[in-house]
Amino acid sequence: MESLLLFFAVLFLCCIFLSKISDKFGVPSLFIFLGIGMLAGSDGVLGVHFSDHEVAQNIGMIALIFILYASGLDTDFSAIKPVFGRGIILATLGVVLTALAIIPIAMILLDFSFLEAFLLGAIISSTDAAAVFAILKAKKISLKNNLSPLIELESGSNDPMAIFLTLTIIQMFSLGGSGSVYDWAQTLFMQFGVGILFGYVFGVGLPGIFNRLRLEISGLYPVFSIAWVLLLYTTCYKIGGNGYLAVYIAGIFINKKEFVHKKNLIGFHDGIAWAMQIVIFLILGLLVFPSELPQVALSAFVIGVWLMLVARPVGVFISLLFSKFSVNEKLFVSWVGLRGVVPIVLATYVYGADIAHANLIFNIIFVMVLLSIFIQGMSIGFAADKFRVKEALIDEPAQPVSSPLFKTTLHQATLFFGSKLIGKTIVQLDLPPEFLILLIQREKEYIKPTGSFVFAQNDILLIQCDDDTLYKEVVKKIIG
Known part of the structure; x- marks a missing residue:
């Protein structure tokens, strides 16, 4: 065990x-993680043998x-609200169209059946938001015309559709290709309907629970959040919904509300997500046998180029057909469709089904993901310049010395017996951003309040609010 x-520990630290290489040169971190896993694997320097696809699949499920x-x-x-409709269409219809566009090239090049070719397309159809935005951030690229929220929404929400397609096609293999369009539509409606409903309910519910829970030990809030998301996923899955969609939707609605320890909780889950990405890419790197990859390299390269230049643009252009995005903007969205962890995890599912070309599909998917991360990931900056989608940086004029940076309209309020504010926390008040509680005096102690601060009788509040009318309305509403 030691x-x-x-x-x-050594692999994680490596x-x-x-990953500093990613920050400096724009090489995607996921490419580095995969490379380290491959170097440590059976054909690598350390020669660690790992070939349990079921374990990799289970770890991948938890990681996702x-x-x-x-x-x-x-x-x-x-931010995503203005492009919500277009993003959802791109994340659903776009995925299906991309998968369908892979079918002809896979059937011709690999001599696959229609279902096998469709399965390959479904597995590789989703994109990776983390890879895209890590590179955009490293290169300090800001995109115009709501492109960033569109890409963010699509990349975060298209995984459930790819998972649904993949598992449905695998199920068709086990049923000998049977299954009607009605069955597909019914399953799709159930999965996405239940997934959205559960995600919304759990997402709206968590902030309210946190604001009323008032745990003495702050470290228990992340533990509660972990249990909450696992409860959401498993309950939704048991009922027949799409658990992956549910947890993503829940995250969005949790972020909409203010609640105690929100900043720390989001930071905690960011760390967990990165740890999960490193783990799954190391595991998948160990799982693959690099000596087998040259046999599929040419086929994977051709299909990968077809995906970048034909299949992905077909999905994007048709999905955004009636949108206001320009041709250049649609071309950029097409190009930034990087593949990441989800396709490789989904590729492990083929081993548990009765599919003759399971190993071939896994290796082709693996090479295609590597190509996508390397070729598209390294060229995002060039593509942003080529398609002229960068946001122009405007230098703000310096503030004149005579113009004050801060206004000083301060107010004082005391919480007397019977005040509606006593026993409540700041996050429960849903205060407007113009109304700031700067300081609390409690007896002889001065307290800088946080979201979890609980008001008590005789507290004296120092408040900044420049709008006297707003100040009076808020004080009347929350203090009484």
Whole structure:
């Protein structure tokens, strides 16, 4: 056990230190994580033998839950709202069209049956938000015309559709290709309907629970959140919904509300998501046998180029047909469809089904993901320049010395017996951003309040609010 812990500790540290390459040169971190896993695997330097696809699949399932949950928590609903409809169409119809566009090239090049070719397309159809935005951030690229929220929404929400397609096609293999369009539609409605409903209910519910729970030990809030997301996923799955969609939707609605320890909780889940990405890419790197990849390299390269230049643009252009995005913007969205952890995890599912070309599909998917991360990931900056989608940076004029940076309209309020505010926390008040409680005096102690601060009788509040009318309305509403 000690040797195993040492092995993973060293690999984790190597991944983290080498991720600096991503920050400096724009090489995607996921590419580095995969490379380290491959070097440690059976054909690599360390020669660690690992070939248990079921274990990899189970680890991948758990990893995807927390990756999608963190992705939802990082999503600003107000930012994605203007492109919500287009993003959802791109994340659903776009995935289906991309998968369908892979079928002819896979049937011709690999001599696959229609179902096998469709399965390959379904597995590779989703994109990876983390890879895209890590590169955009590293290169300090800001996109115009709501492109960033569109890509963010699509990348975060298209995984459930790819998972649904993949598992449905695998089920058709086990049923000998039977199944009607009606059955597909019914399953799709059930999965997505239940997934959205559960995600909304659990997402709206958690902030309210946190604001009323008032745990003495702050470290228990992340533990509660972990249990909450696992409860959501498993309950939704048991009923027949799409658990992955549910956890992503829940994350978005949790982020909409203010609640105690929100900032710390989001940071915690960001760390968990990165840990999960490192774990799953190391596991998948160990799982693959690099000596087998040259046999499929040419086929994977051709299909990968077809995906980048034909299949993905077909899905994007048709999905955004009636949108206001320009041709250049649609071309950029097409190009930033990086593939990441989800396709490789889904590729492990083929081993548990009665599919003759399971190993071939896994290796082709693996090479296609590597190509996508490397070719598209390294060229995002060039594509942003080529398609002229960068947001122009405007230098703000310096503030004149005579213009004050801060206004000083301060007010004082005392919480007397019977005040409605006594016993409540700041996050329960849903205060407007212009109304700031700066300081609390409680007896002889001065307290800088946080979201979890609980008001008590005789507290004296120092409040900044420049609008006297707003100040009076808020004080009347919350203090009484």
